[in-house]
Amino acid sequence: MPDQNNQSITLKVNGQDHQLELKPWVSLLDALRHTLHLTGTKKGCDHGQCGACTVLIDGKRVLSCLTLAVMKDGAEITTIEGIGSEDNLHPVQKAFIEHDAFQCGYCTPGQICSAVGLLNEGKGNSREEVQDLMSGNLCRCGANRGIINAIMAVKEEI
Amino acid sequence: MNNFSYTQAADLQQAVSLLKETEGNKILAGGTNLIDLMKYFVTEADMLIDINKISGFRELTEQEDGSVQLGALMTNAETAYHPVIEERYPLLSRTILAGASAQIRNMATNGGNLLQRTRCYYFYDSDVPCNKREPGSGCSAINGYNRIHAILGHNENCIAVFPSDMCVALAALGAKVHVTGAAGERIIPFEEFHRLPGDAPELDNTLQKDEIITGIELPAEGFAENYSYLKLRDRNSYAFALVSVAAGFTLEAGMIKEIAIALGGIAHKPWRVKEAEDFLKGKEPSRENFSSAADLILAGAKGFKDNEFKVGLAKRAIIRNCMMALNPESQRPGAKPSL
Numbered sequence: 001m002p003d004q005n006n007q008s009i010t011l012k013v014n015g016q017d018h019q020l021e022l023k024p025w026v027s028l029l030d031a032l033r034h035t036l037h038l039t040g041t042k043k044g045c046d047h048g049q050c051g052a053c054t055v056l057i058d059g060k061r062v063l064s065c066l067t068l069a070v071m072k073d074g075a076e077i078t079t080i081e082g083i084g085s086e087d088n089l090h091p092v093q094k095a096f097i098e099h100d101a102f103q104c105g106y107c108t109p110g111q112i113c114s115a116v117g118l119l120n121e122g123k124g125n126s127r128e129e130v131q132d133l134m135s136g137n138l139c140r141c142g143a144n145r146g147i148i149n150a151i152m153a154v155k156e157e158i
Numbered sequence: 159m160n161n162f163s164y165t166q167a168a169d170l171q172q173a174v175s176l177l178k179e180t181e182g183n184k185i186l187a188g189g190t191n192l193i194d195l196m197k198y199f200v201t202e203a204d205m206l207i208d209i210n211k212i213s214g215f216r217e218l219t220e221q222e223d224g225s226v227q228l229g230a231l232m233t234n235a236e237t238a239y240h241p242v243i244e245e246r247y248p249l250l251s252r253t254i255l256a257g258a259s260a261q262i263r264n265m266a267t268n269g270g271n272l273l274q275r276t277r278c279y280y281f282y283d284s285d286v287p288c289n290k291r292e293p294g295s296g297c298s299a300i301n302g303y304n305r306i307h308a309i310l311g312h313n314e315n316c317i318a319v320f321p322s323d324m325c326v327a328l329a330a331l332g333a334k335v336h337v338t339g340a341a342g343e344r345i346i347p348f349e350e351f352h353r354l355p356g357d358a359p360e361l362d363n364t365l366q367k368d369e370i371i372t373g374i375e376l377p378a379e380g381f382a383e384n385y386s387y388l389k390l391r392d393r394n395s396y397a398f399a400l401v402s403v404a405a406g407f408t409l410e411a412g413m414i415k416e417i418a419i420a421l422g423g424i425a426h427k428p429w430r431v432k433e434a435e436d437f438l439k440g441k442e443p444s445r446e447n448f449s450s451a452a453d454l455i456l457a458g459a460k461g462f463k464d465n466e467f468k469v470g471l472a473k474r475a476i477i478r479n480c481m482m483a484l485n486p487e488s489q490r491p492g493a494k495p496s497l
Contacts, residue, residue, distance in 0.1 A: 007164060024164030024206065027193075047194050051261060060235075060264045066193045067265070070164050071186070071208055114261065121260070123239070132491035135395035136259020 009073035013038065014082025024070050029053045031069035032079060040080035040109045051137035054110035054117070055079050061117025080109035083116060091157065092116055095150035103141035111137045115151050119158070127152060160202040166211050170338055170370065176207045178340050178368040185209055185370060187231060188266040190258075191274040198282055200291060215372055218242055224378030230269030230371045234324065235260070237268055247376055248486070249385035249406050250327045256389045256493035257323035259396050269371035272325060272335065272351065275362065276318035277398055278307065289315045289359045305464040306400065309472070310456070311425040316359030317462065320352055320427050321398045323389065329428035330404040330420035333376050339369035352427035362426075379416065381406025385486055388479035389493035390471060399423030401472045402493070403479040407443070414438050419455065419480065424472055431455045443484055445477055452476040
């Protein structure tokens with residue numbers, strides 16, 4: 001019987017250290033939502049096909065559903081709760097409101113984390129490129145036009 | 159997922175010796191395919207050996223002979239956006255960026271890209287027979303819904319396709335795969351890395367059970383002047399290829415000197431036909447010549463109930479993409495057809 005003991009790890013989430021004891025098969029997504037009760041990050045497909053679970057790890061956008069929490073011991077994780085606050089929205093969050101970039105809102109945390117990651121990458125010089133670079137986040141309400149409008153607006157401001 | 163144990167390997171030797179212990183021990187790098195397969199119980203593990211903390215495999219090195227060594231643990235995004243790749247191997251950059259999504263490219267490693275499994279729906283569905291998942295159980299795709307399946311190199315055992323974009327460029331470039339196992343290091347030419355189903359469709363490649371990919375070697379010629387990747391699929395981005403074509407060539411006095419054409423989405427491995435490339439050498443890069451070469455590439459192609467269209471689509475894709483390679487600026491994000 002292989003050793004399936006809990007692993008002791010530290011996740012630095014939105015600037016705060018959390019010491020956790022987790023089974024190796026717990027996804028980062030489940031650790032965020034169920035252990036840390038940070039439910040802003042959403043579970044959509046849980047198979048890397050929708051982007052709802054997108055978070056930033058060390059500034060890069062990744063899928064928390066296809067990441068084991070134990071792989072990220074010591075890493076710096078930013079979820080939607082750490083992107084901005086109600087009194088101090090991130091420019092991407094403001095732009096999403098201004099450009100009507102959501103309807104039901106379920107994909108929105110992932111869309112916003114992904115957009116912040118896109119801006120960090122410094123790629124996407126045309127609307128067509130930005131569309132391609134945002135294709136990992138599906139919006140089933142069909143707010144895509146607003147989402148791309150919002151991101152283009154932020155890119156122009158920078 | 160089944161319950162498994164987890165270890166971070168300190169170095170390559172430790173990873174190899176853990177891997178050799180039992181078949182249930184598996185290597186974890188980016189995890190983008192492995193964790194997904196484990197969630198579907200298509201793959202199970204006794205232990206995942208996390209190799210991400212091993213140093214020395216995240217770098218790109220330019221060698222004196224002009225070749226380039228890509229670390230197996232570099233992510234797909236790090237590779238595609240690396241200045242040396244953008245400048246000297248833009249075909250590789252383009253193919254990587256046509257695959258998956260930005261998030262997945264930030265996670266997935268170069269070594270893992272080579273080892274991803276097919277996306278045949280029957281392979282993923284544990285309730286139905288699949289020779290790749292359960293050897294000897296039969297192939298559900300042959301008489302099933304086979305729109306995404308192979309038109310070349312298939313047999314009665316398996317008609318699945320290998321889904322990578324990156325590997326289509328690596329096949330065209332003539333890369334080499336560096337691996338380390340219990341018996342030491344070896345270098346595998348790219349065309350010998352992936353295999354056809356034959357009588358062992360459960361084996362996607364020639365990597366041995368105790369071997370780990372350490373790097374990918376790119377030859378000096380990167381076809382940076384004339385290259386193109388075209389990927390045709392059911393939606394313009396974030397979908398696997400129905401047919402894809404990577405082409406690169408060099409010209410001398412307006413005639414083709416060296417040329418490489420590789421296809422994805424149509425076989426159990428990236429498809430490259432030397433006779434077609436030899437036919438084109440010394441000839442004019444014209445629609446007519448590329449059309450003749452396409453016939454050579456697709457010789458013997460045979461579709462099934464739902465994918466017969468791929469034969470004609472592949473021919474037109476080869477011609478279109480080779481013409482696009484004359485003017486690489488005509489390429490579009492997501493490797494869509496030129497305007």
